[in-house]
Amino acid sequence: MQHQFQRQARIRAVRVLCAAMVLGTAAGAAAADAIAPKDGKIGFALTGARWAIYQTDNGKEECPQGFNEGPREQFKALFPNGGTVEATQLRREGLARYPQDREDKFPYREAAGKTAIGLNLDDKVGPNDFTSQAGASGIDNQLFRAIGCTRLFRAPDGTFAHFTNMWVRELGFNRILIELTGVDSLVNDDAVSVSLYRGLDRLMTDATGANIMPGGSNRVDERFGAKFIHHLKGKIVDGVLTTQPADVYWPWAVFLGRPGAYTIRGLRFDVKLDSQKGEGLVGGYADVDSWYEQLVRSWSTHHSSYGGLSQPSLYPVLRRLADGYPDESGAMTAISSALTVQMVQVFIQHDADVVTAAQGRHSPNKSDGL
Amino acid sequence: MESSELDGPVFADARGMTLYYWPYTTMRNGITGDPKNASVCTDTPTTKTAGLMSPYPPGLVLPELDKRQSCTAVWPPALADDNAKPVGAFTIITRTDGKKQWAYDGHALYTSVLDQRPGDVMGATTRRSFGDGPAAREVATPPPAIPPGFAIATTATGRQLLTDKRYSVYASTQDGPGKSNCDAACTRTWAPIIAPESARPQGDWSILERSPGIRQWAFRQQPLYTYVLDSSLASQQGSDVSGWHNVYTQQAPLPPRGFTVQDSTTGVVLADGNGRTLYVYNCADDSYDQLNCNLPDSPQAYRLAICGGGKVERCLHDWPYVVATADERSTSRTWSVVEIDPQTGHLATPGQAGAQRVWAYRGSPVYTYVGDARPGDINGNGNGEFGGSRNGFKAFFLRDDFFGNNL
Numbered sequence: 001m002q003h004q005f006q007r008q009a010r011i012r013a014v015r016v017l018c019a020a021m022v023l024g025t026a027a028g029a030a031a032a033d034a035i036a037p038k039d040g041k042i043g044f045a046l047t048g049a050r051w052a053i054y055q056t057d058n059g060k061e062e063c064p065q066g067f068n069e070g071p072r073e074q075f076k077a078l079f080p081n082g083g084t085v086e087a088t089q090l091r092r093e094g095l096a097r098y099p100q101d102r103e104d105k106f107p108y109r110e111a112a113g114k115t116a117i118g119l120n121l122d123d124k125v126g127p128n129d130f131t132s133q134a135g136a137s138g139i140d141n142q143l144f145r146a147i148g149c150t151r152l153f154r155a156p157d158g159t160f161a162h163f164t165n166m167w168v169r170e171l172g173f174n175r176i177l178i179e180l181t182g183v184d185s186l187v188n189d190d191a192v193s194v195s196l197y198r199g200l201d202r203l204m205t206d207a208t209g210a211n212i213m214p215g216g217s218n219r220v221d222e223r224f225g226a227k228f229i230h231h232l233k234g235k236i237v238d239g240v241l242t243t244q245p246a247d248v249y250w251p252w253a254v255f256l257g258r259p260g261a262y263t264i265r266g267l268r269f270d271v272k273l274d275s276q277k278g279e280g281l282v283g284g285y286a287d288v289d290s291w292y293e294q295l296v297r298s299w300s301t302h303h304s305s306y307g308g309l310s311q312p313s314l315y316p317v318l319r320r321l322a323d324g325y326p327d328e329s330g331a332m333t334a335i336s337s338a339l340t341v342q343m344v345q346v347f348i349q350h351d352a353d354v355v356t357a358a359q360g361r362h363s364p365n366k367s368d369g370l
Numbered sequence: 371m372e373s374s375e376l377d378g379p380v381f382a383d384a385r386g387m388t389l390y391y392w393p394y395t396t397m398r399n400g401i402t403g404d405p406k407n408a409s410v411c412t413d414t415p416t417t418k419t420a421g422l423m424s425p426y427p428p429g430l431v432l433p434e435l436d437k438r439q440s441c442t443a444v445w446p447p448a449l450a451d452d453n454a455k456p457v458g459a460f461t462i463i464t465r466t467d468g469k470k471q472w473a474y475d476g477h478a479l480y481t482s483v484l485d486q487r488p489g490d491v492m493g494a495t496t497r498r499s500f501g502d503g504p505a506a507r508e509v510a511t512p513p514p515a516i517p518p519g520f521a522i523a524t525t526a527t528g529r530q531l532l533t534d535k536r537y538s539v540y541a542s543t544q545d546g547p548g549k550s551n552c553d554a555a556c557t558r559t560w561a562p563i564i565a566p567e568s569a570r571p572q573g574d575w576s577i578l579e580r581s582p583g584i585r586q587w588a589f590r591q592q593p594l595y596t597y598v599l600d601s602s603l604a605s606q607q608g609s610d611v612s613g614w615h616n617v618y619t620q621q622a623p624l625p626p627r628g629f630t631v632q633d634s635t636t637g638v639v640l641a642d643g644n645g646r647t648l649y650v651y652n653c654a655d656d657s658y659d660q661l662n663c664n665l666p667d668s669p670q671a672y673r674l675a676i677c678g679g680g681k682v683e684r685c686l687h688d689w690p691y692v693v694a695t696a697d698e699r700s701t702s703r704t705w706s707v708v709e710i711d712p713q714t715g716h717l718a719t720p721g722q723a724g725a726q727r728v729w730a731y732r733g734s735p736v737y738t739y740v741g742d743a744r745p746g747d748i749n750g751n752g753n754g755e756f757g758g759s760r761n762g763f764k765a766f767f768l769r770d771d772f773f774g775n776n777l
Contacts, residue, residue, distance in 0.1 A: 071425050072425045075425065075426065075427075082427065082429050082430055082431075083430060083431065084430060084431040084432075084433070085419060085430045085431065085432055085433055085655075085656075085671070086433055086671045086675075086680075088426070088430055089419075089426045089430060089656075090671055090672060090675035090680070091675070091680070093675050093676065093754075093755055093761070094674075094675035094676065094678075094679035094680045095679065097675075097676060097679060097753065098678070098679030098684070101679050171772065172601060172602070172771075172772050173635075173636065173772040173773075200601055201601060202601070223610075223633060224633055224634065224635055224636060224637060224771055225635070226633075227635055228635070251635065253772070255501060255757065256501060256773055256774075256776075257501065257752075257757065257773045257776060257777050258751075258752050258757045259635060259636040259748065259751065259772065259773075259777075260751075260752070261635065290749075293741070293749070293753075296753070297751065297752035297753050297757065297758075298752060298757065300502070300755060300756045300757060301425055301755065302398065302423065302424040302425050302502075302756065305424065305425040
């Protein structure tokens with residue numbers, strides 16, 4: 001992933017240089033006009049999303065103490081001779097749901113180092129902030145510090161990272177549509193409107209079925225997706241869309257039959273766009289309690305075992321590292337975070353009765369058996 | 371054969387009690403259930419977990435051993451007389467103790483101690499469940515009387531008619547009995563279900579001729595269609611279009627009066643009178659027997675771990691029962707009022723002080739969740755082991771548009 005961002009940074013630099021070279025020329029104006037979307041409107045569908053984890057090849061830089069141990073290891077350490085179901089299995093399951101009852105103190109390895117992927121969410125540079133690979137300071141991503149040394153969340157092998165990214169595409173529940181309106185240019189526009197919807201239709205792929213193609217269409221789910229509709233203000237600078245912070249409810253179903261969502265406060269986009277696709281970051285402060293509950297509900301102890309995630313061990317770390325949205329007592333309720341995202345252009349249909357190009361019969365149970 | 375409220379016609383023993391079987395089932399770490407033509411359900415109570423479900427090891431001591439019943443005490447085998455003879459798909463197997471047991475299609479048959487009257491299906495259901503649920507017993511049912519190309523799914527709303535590829539079947543109020551008024555423009559959205567030349571009417575099923583040589587199936591005189599805009603299997607999306615509705619061979623019993631339905635992010639959920647989503651509690655233990663632990667008379671340690679970290683008062687606060695008022699009565703076999711001792715979670719004794727009258731679905735109390743702030747919230751859904759499939763809570767979905775109507 002870091003290579004993608006390095007490449008993106010280089011591309012951005014080249015684009016800025018090119019834009020400067022043609023500034024004020026007729027050719028430059030023609031290029032901008034050519035990428036102004038029809039009627040000032042363009043839509044995208046989310047095709048990938050992962051919690052942003054800065055990773056080096058061997059993990060030594062960000063995880064010098066190694067990776068976390070999970071439920072199997074902790075169970076073995078706690079109950080080497082077994083016991084009753086109540087005193088062992090159910091005690092651990094209860095603790096996952098009520099981690100404030102924490103009764104064991106296994107070591108927890110947080111991500112270290114200065115580098116992280118993310119955005120400067122508070123426009124400040126604090127002592128706990130990271131620096132991006134491109135050198136930007138003030139990066140707020142304490143969620144990375146909390147989960148960066150848990151293999152479950154690391155790509156490409158971590159099962160959470162792998163499968164949740166896949167389900168962004170494959171589960172209709174997660175069909176996030178991003179619609180930009182009032183767009184004069186996809187290169188530079190100081191005021192655009194950005195709306196988030198949940199779509200109803202599958203994504204159009206190439207003949208292999210493996211690659212999602214631009215140009216499909218998708219209906220808006222205005223009924224059951226009503227809670228996922230949000231309207232943001234943004235701008236485009238050098239082809240990068242940024243938005244003002246807004247509280248967003250972000251659909252996140254996993255497996256089959258486990259619908260869910262994250263409450264992300266002050267969410268903002270920082271995504272490089274063109275007329276076909278988008279790639280970049282979505283940052284914001286994830287509400288700690290609902291983020292944790294979503295994890296516990298959706299990712300069982302069994303599944304967490306394949307990746308060294310002990311939920312009871314993680315919760316106090318999330319609370320301690322939380323860095324946003326204090327409650328009346330001053331305790332922070334949200335933790336800075338970032339998602340790496342990819343998106344592809346789609347035609348968003350607001351009239352639900354329209355028969356669309358991408359719509360068609362398919363099995364939503366394609367992932368059955370995972 | 372008997373009629374049941376949820377599962378349609380069911381096979382029954384001579385007393386009319388519903389018959390069940392226990393399919394051979396692959397779990398995370400092994401297999402349990404009956405292989406064909408054999409029964410592994412024994413008279414000996416199991417005492418330890420089998421380790422079928424990761425990540426916990428086998429050999430953990432099961433709760434309340436002093437009260438634990440054997441598999442056959444909970445699922446009495448449908449024994450055959452010495453003189454009994456096989457009839458069609460009904461065959462006879464020999465148990466390990468030498469007794470004869472009826473089997474259907476090679477599956478050993480049982481009754482359930484939970485069933486009290488003919489037609490009860492309190493022991494199990496044919497309804498599908500996702501993923502890592504228990505190795506559950508299923509109701510033994512005859513093949514449905516439907517033409518080739520159709521299927522029936524047991525859902526929360528009833529016995530839903532589908533195509534054999536699980537697409538929903540719809541009918542229109544604009545059609546007359548045995549007559550389609552869906553014109554060419556209409557058929558671009560509503561595809562008539564075509565009956566082949568060889569098809570013949572039978573029972574509730576008839577055939578109308580749309581145009582010369584083009585024959586369409588009808589059920590109970592209603593011409594049948596599929597909806598081209600359905601984006602989910604077993605969908606109810608077409609029923610959102612005015613005049614169109616899903617087709618059921620049998621509706622599920624209505625929920626108690628005063629309950630409401632609410633839109634969630636996934637579909638429609640059943641809710642209490644204040645709009646709070648209802649939850650059912652699922653539980654089966656990790657023994658080879660896979661005995662239920664979701665009922666009031668089951669060990670409550672499983673539920674208490676999930677609903678309160680083992681603490682009763684927290685359970686009562688976070689997952690309150692749905693209280694039935696003094697004048698509310700059971701409305702069906704499926705929906706009943708039971709009296710619960712809230713401190714133990716067990717059924718109360720008659721006249722017990724502090725007992726609560728609560729609503730139960732198929733004998734197991736339903737709950738609301740303190741974390742649901744607004745009508746339609748489903749924040750408690752999936753809370754439990756394996757997303758609530760084994761030991762946990764699932765929202766009472768009447769419709770889901772995203773997971774094949776299987777929630």
